[in-house]
Amino acid sequence: MPRMTMIEAIRDAHAVKMAEDEDVVVFGEDVGYFGGVFRCTAGLQETFGKNRCFDAPINESGIVGTAIGMAAFGLRPVVEMQFADYVYPAYDQIVSEAARLRYRSAGDFTCPLVVRMPTGGGIFGGQTHSQSPEALFTHVSGLKTVVPSNPYDAKGLLISAIEDNDPVIFLEPKRLYNGPFDGDHDKPVTPWSKHPLGEVPEGRYAIPLGKAAIRREGSALTVLAYGTMVHVAEAAADALGIDAEIVDLRTLVPLDVELIEASVKKTGRCLVVHEATLTSGFGAELVAVVADACFYHLEAPIVRVAGWDTPYPHAQEWDYFPGQARVGGAMKRVLEG
Amino acid sequence: MDGRLKLHVPEPEVRPGGTPDFSGVKIAKAGSVRRPPVDVDPAEIRDMAYSIVRVLNRAGEAVGEWAGTLTDEELLAGLKTMMRVRAFDRRMLMAQRQGKTSFYMQCLGEEAIACAFRKALEPGDMNFPTYRQQGLLIADDYPLVDMMCQIYSNRRDPLKGRQLPVMYSARKHGFFSISGNLATQFVQGVGWAMASAIKGGDRIAAVWIGDGSTAESDFHSGMVFASTYKAPVVLNIVNNQWAISTFQGIAKGGSGTFAARGLGFGIPSLRVDGNDYLAVHAAAKWAVERARRNLGPTLIEWVTYRAAAHSTSDDPSAYRPKEESDAWPLGDPIKRLKNHLVLRGAWSEERHVQAEAEVDAEILAAQKEAESHGTLHTGPKPSVRDIFEDVYEVMPPHLRRQRQKAGV
Numbered sequence: 001m002p003r004m005t006m007i008e009a010i011r012d013a014h015a016v017k018m019a020e021d022e023d024v025v026v027f028g029e030d031v032g033y034f035g036g037v038f039r040c041t042a043g044l045q046e047t048f049g050k051n052r053c054f055d056a057p058i059n060e061s062g063i064v065g066t067a068i069g070m071a072a073f074g075l076r077p078v079v080e081m082q083f084a085d086y087v088y089p090a091y092d093q094i095v096s097e098a099a100r101l102r103y104r105s106a107g108d109f110t111c112p113l114v115v116r117m118p119t120g121g122g123i124f125g126g127q128t129h130s131q132s133p134e135a136l137f138t139h140v141s142g143l144k145t146v147v148p149s150n151p152y153d154a155k156g157l158l159i160s161a162i163e164d165n166d167p168v169i170f171l172e173p174k175r176l177y178n179g180p181f182d183g184d185h186d187k188p189v190t191p192w193s194k195h196p197l198g199e200v201p202e203g204r205y206a207i208p209l210g211k212a213a214i215r216r217e218g219s220a221l222t223v224l225a226y227g228t229m230v231h232v233a234e235a236a237a238d239a240l241g242i243d244a245e246i247v248d249l250r251t252l253v254p255l256d257v258e259l260i261e262a263s264v265k266k267t268g269r270c271l272v273v274h275e276a277t278l279t280s281g282f283g284a285e286l287v288a289v290v291a292d293a294c295f296y297h298l299e300a301p302i303v304r305v306a307g308w309d310t311p312y313p314h315a316q317e318w319d320y321f322p323g324q325a326r327v328g329g330a331m332k333r334v335l336e337g
Numbered sequence: 338m339d340g341r342l343k344l345h346v347p348e349p350e351v352r353p354g355g356t357p358d359f360s361g362v363k364i365a366k367a368g369s370v371r372r373p374p375v376d377v378d379p380a381e382i383r384d385m386a387y388s389i390v391r392v393l394n395r396a397g398e399a400v401g402e403w404a405g406t407l408t409d410e411e412l413l414a415g416l417k418t419m420m421r422v423r424a425f426d427r428r429m430l431m432a433q434r435q436g437k438t439s440f441y442m443q444c445l446g447e448e449a450i451a452c453a454f455r456k457a458l459e460p461g462d463m464n465f466p467t468y469r470q471q472g473l474l475i476a477d478d479y480p481l482v483d484m485m486c487q488i489y490s491n492r493r494d495p496l497k498g499r500q501l502p503v504m505y506s507a508r509k510h511g512f513f514s515i516s517g518n519l520a521t522q523f524v525q526g527v528g529w530a531m532a533s534a535i536k537g538g539d540r541i542a543a544v545w546i547g548d549g550s551t552a553e554s555d556f557h558s559g560m561v562f563a564s565t566y567k568a569p570v571v572l573n574i575v576n577n578q579w580a581i582s583t584f585q586g587i588a589k590g591g592s593g594t595f596a597a598r599g600l601g602f603g604i605p606s607l608r609v610d611g612n613d614y615l616a617v618h619a620a621a622k623w624a625v626e627r628a629r630r631n632l633g634p635t636l637i638e639w640v641t642y643r644a645a646a647h648s649t650s651d652d653p654s655a656y657r658p659k660e661e662s663d664a665w666p667l668g669d670p671i672k673r674l675k676n677h678l679v680l681r682g683a684w685s686e687e688r689h690v691q692a693e694a695e696v697d698a699e700i701l702a703a704q705k706e707a708e709s710h711g712t713l714h715t716g717p718k719p720s721v722r723d724i725f726e727d728v729y730e731v732m733p734p735h736l737r738r739q740r741q742k743a744g745v
Contacts, residue, residue, distance in 0.1 A: 059562075062559070065527075065555060065562075068525045069524070069529035069532065072525065073463075073528075096521060097525065104516070106727055141728050142729065164730075165730040253735075254735060
């Protein structure tokens, strides 16, 4: 089976869908001729022509706004925001328009649109290339929000997102593009070629949106994580010898409440981890869901580990990033609680 | 000059209590502006962004190179459509005053723009309108009862009670869902046109925006994308002089005209008398042909005047002289077309009075039927279940749970 990085898997998902469906078009800043600053669209213009994959002006609201019109026409646009940090000019188009078009027109117009964006820190990107804005999208009705944690999922989830008839926000943890980064920034990252989830089948396969995956079964506590933090949590549990069950949410909306509930009822303990800022972060929603569904099964308070409620700093990146020490420490607290 | 900086805040010439003065509005003589070939080099018609294309002169004659795009029958149909729009607005305004709905917006004085423009489009073309282009629907014979049911948010509302009154959606009639947020549709329509070009079809888009909303960044985004990709789109700015209480100078600043916004983008840009049904149709046809022949976008500033309030929620006498509407130098679109048809011998005062009565009766009958399906506060309503439908194509588990909690 071919082995791919997350970048190659994302590129392959585009190529598979573009070959299969002429209505799939791809555009964004630097995505055409050059193939994207992270190379996620490399070669697509050459293969599918300038009509199907092209460069856009530096105008995020224009990229998403025109994509909404294309989707209303009947195409399936997949657009790239160069960094999630740049999505805010497009926020109105996403929230007020894409998310509500089906509803407000009672199905007269729909918006099958994917907005992809690299998210998260760990590359010394400073406060404008490191943010994790998922909660700004999960709060909006009408959107689906997806965060893959590995190449196999990235391809299968992106194919599902492109095939979905509603707008999907697709957040790609950029620190995972080239390997399963576990938070240990001092050692070189293992390449995806050495990781089982770097095995990516050729051709079309889909991972349904709204389904979480258990990355590591365990009985001591449940860790709810997504994106980069899945690997950090795994490494932290391994290092401390904790029998943690690690749930990779994969899709934040719709959320796989069933799987979360079953896991927490089994372990009786829950840790919620994300890289995004703490206050009003998606972790708050997870804590509420767990409290609602599993309160009488809990043996300890639910704990959250998240980015500090500050902008993402540059020099102090590793003091900001919720690495293995913070996640491991929180696991111990949950077990002791 | 004391050497200190001072902020410039533009002010209209006149405020309430003053005498309306449009002497500063330069209006070209009807027939005086040339009609260039549709494949003209935009650089050769830059002056047209500062003039006004007009066909009907003060005497009611059609003159100049832009005249002659419509037959007597088409003009009579146009007159009738504008009369229907005006009568519709009058009845719905009254219905709002009677508490039958929450909100209404008229297009009084601006009827010619949407009504004549619609006639330059083909089936399959798509408008991305603002809330003041009801004429596009009525000119395309969209059922008046359906419009009213939407306004009443009643059981037969095609939008299931979800949208504010007048925020229609009618794909089959080339009418994109109205958002209620301003300017967002301007760039979306450019994208729709780009999609049509990507697919190699022959359908074109028309996007609409008001003078005030040209200040939004989505206007500029739309201009960039339309210009870059030469999208088959007509970019319409309806300059009705007023954005609620804010005069057009606040959005326009020192640029001279709204049409001139297009020049920097290399987009052919016209200014047209929006109260002249013949000029609107001729200019629309020109721009539509350009789009259809893959010659790219055209920007048109339709010069008109919002003769009524912005909506049922404001009182214009608080910010502009009451007499300003009557002083507006481009007159009333219905009167002007009527006079022209009378002059042509195709119409008469008697027939006009009779037609007014017929139109009123038609609107009244439609209203009666619409009200039989309920109004906002009385009678049958859309289902509470409809709150939860259409958020997604397939209802996800969390919405199913919430719907159960709501007891429906």
